Amino acid sequence: MIQLVWRMEGHLVADNKAMLDGLEADGYLIRIEIAADGTNKLIIEKDNKPLKSVPAKLKKNAVYLQVNQTHKDWTLQYRRAREIFEDMMRQQTTIMPADAAVIEQNPIVSPLFAKLLVQQNNNIGRYADGKLLTLDGPQDIDPKTPLTIVHPYHLHASGKWAAWQSHVFETQLVQPFKQVFRELYVPTQDEADKDESRRYSGYQIQVRQTLATLRSRGWVADYESGLRKVFHKQGVVVTLYARADWFSPSDAEAPAIEYVSFNRTRGTEPLHISDIDPVLYSEVMRDVDLTVSIAFVGGVDPETGQSTRELRAAIVRCTAEMLKLNNVRVDGNFAFIKGTLAEYTVHLGSAIVRQKGGNEIPIIPVHSSQRGKLYLPFVDEDPKTVEIVSKVVLLAEDNKLKDPTILQWIERQ
Numbered sequence: 081m082i083q084l085v086w087r088m089e090g091h092l093v094a095d096n097k098a099m100l101d102g103l104e105a106d107g108y109l110i111r112i113e114i115a116a117d118g119t120n121k122l123i124i125e126k127d128n129k130p131l132k133s134v135p136a137k138l139k140k141n142a143v144y145l146q147v148n149q150t151h152k153d154w155t156l157q158y159r160r161a162r163e164i165f166e167d168m169m170r171q172q173t174t175i176m177p178a179d180a181a182v183i184e185q186n187p188i189v190s191p192l193f194a195k196l197l198v199q200q201n202n203n204i205g206r207y208a209d210g211k212l213l214t215l216d217g218p219q220d221i222d223p224k225t226p227l228t229i230v231h232p233y234h235l236h237a238s239g240k241w242a243a244w245q246s247h248v249f250e251t252q253l254v255q256p257f258k259q260v261f262r263e264l265y266v267p268t269q270d271e272a273d274k275d276e277s278r279r280y281s282g283y284q285i286q287v288r289q290t291l292a293t294l295r296s297r298g299w300v301a302d303y304e305s306g307l308r309k310v311f312h313k314q315g316v317v318v319t320l321y322a323r324a325d326w327f328s329p330s331d332a333e334a335p336a337i338e339y340v341s342f343n344r345t346r347g348t349e350p351l352h353i354s355d356i357d358p359v360l361y362s363e364v365m366r367d368v369d370l371t372v373s374i375a376f377v378g379g380v381d382p383e384t385g386q387s388t389r390e391l392r393a394a395i396v397r398c399t400a401e402m403l404k405l406n407n408v409r410v411d412g413n414f415a416f417i418k419g420t421l422a423e424y425t426v427h428l429g430s431a432i433v434r435q436k437g438g439n440e441i442p443i444i445p446v447h448s449s450q451r452g453k454l455y456l457p458f459v460d461e462d463p464k465t466v467e468i469v470s471k472v473v474l475l476a477e478d479n480k481l482k483d484p485t486i487l488q489w490i491e492r493q
Contacts, residue, residue: 083179085164090186092157096150105143108135112151118158118191122151154188161189162256162459165196165229169259170363171313174226180207192256197230197244204230204238215243231359232264242394248457249398258458261395263387265365272354276341280368284334287324289375294320297367309364314357315345318364320371340368389413389428392465395457396428399469402455405476415468419478422493426475431467433475441489443471 102111102125109125124131124138138144168175175183180198184190184207198207200221205214207227212219221227235241241260247253248260255261271277291301299309299320307320324335342361344351353361369387393410400408407418415426423436433441456466474481481487 082168082173082175086175086179086182086186086189089157089161089189090182092153093186093188099147099150103143103147105141106137108138110138110144110147112147112154114154114187116191118161118188120151120154120158120188122148158188158192161192165192166257169196169229169231170359172228172231172357172359174228176226177210177221177223180227181210184209195253195255196259197235198227199230199234200225200227202238204234204240204244215240215247230259231362232259232262233266233358233362235260236264245394245398245457246401249402249455252455253457254455255458261391261457263362263366263369263391265362265369265387266358267353267356267361273352275343275351275353276339277353277365278339279365280337280372281339282336283372284336285322285371285375286334287375290324290371293371293374294367297370299367309367310345311360312345314360316351316356316360317343317345319343320368337368337372340364392428392468395465395469396472398457399455399473400476403473403476405473408472408476415472417472417475419475421478421481421490424475424478426468426471428468431464431471433471435489435491438491439489441486443474443486 099112100114102109104110107126108131111123111125112120113123114120124134124144134144167173177200180193183193194206194208196206197204198212199205200212203212203214203219205212205219207213207221208218210221212221232241235244244260248255267277268279271279290307294307294309295301297309299307302308302319305319306322306324309318310316311318319341320337321339321341322335322337342351342353342356342364366387373388393415396408396410396415399405409416410428413428415428417424417426422438424441425434425436426432433443435441456469478490481490
């Protein structure tokens, strides 16, 4: 099935290649330009000069409408491919090297695939020109052995997760979604021989936000059991249980999560968490953790999940290495900064800044101004992560601070 998907996606571009060279219409040249990252834009030229807007006389022109529709179709293909690749990682869907070669020929999809780590047997690397670009150099690919998009679980098991994180930063690679810096959840010792997890037990959640968050990730509401997600390939059904009315939610209610259970789709034999595919378990708990962060009563949970803090810690470390900020270290839930004016801590959950031996330093983030100026190794950036990294970089070079609203809170040491 996935083989057919990628071949059809390839035809969507190949059958409309004329749009790249451009088509004439009423003295204008209308074409589509595909950028190196796979995105595309519609360009209208008059006398070899691009126009800033669509001339009124072209808006109903058949050629313009045809090219504009192709532009929209290719934009949708880009978004669709990104979602398909992430789902392939979650589901551990394999792909044959011959199909990877087909993807590589697609100028819209290939830039996304080229930024992802795949594995064949025990080799992990990025696919390029029929080879696997590993940390140890290019490796030949067996044409008869399928490839799998790597999940953080495999990076962790390989012992090279930190090395790949450093590599992504060194090469300034921006992945289409969180892969190398994705949160990883592993079962606790108490959960191993049980069929349910209570790590989020007691968290009060807002029903409407919970529904919106989990429905977008494939969960459905069930009258009897609560919110459910079925993994047909693995034969597992997952249930998030809380005493809530999921079908006519009321804002006045604030139910607490009781447990997340795992059962087989067929048969009555008990299913222990230790027997569950670790990738499936991690993705389920990532969904629940995201829900708690978004739908937690009172706003974003200031503590944040442990896995999220670990991810942010890794990003702060890599950023400090990349920028040669030797006065930054990470320990536990905090980033410690030894500035010129004073010493500071930044909490990796709440982003609260405190001066060592002093008070909280209120630094208000302006996320829109940071966008495009701060490197993050994935496209779907977390605003809180951006805020934390920005504050760490700012305070590590506090001798350059000129904002009086920040300086007035620092007690110089």
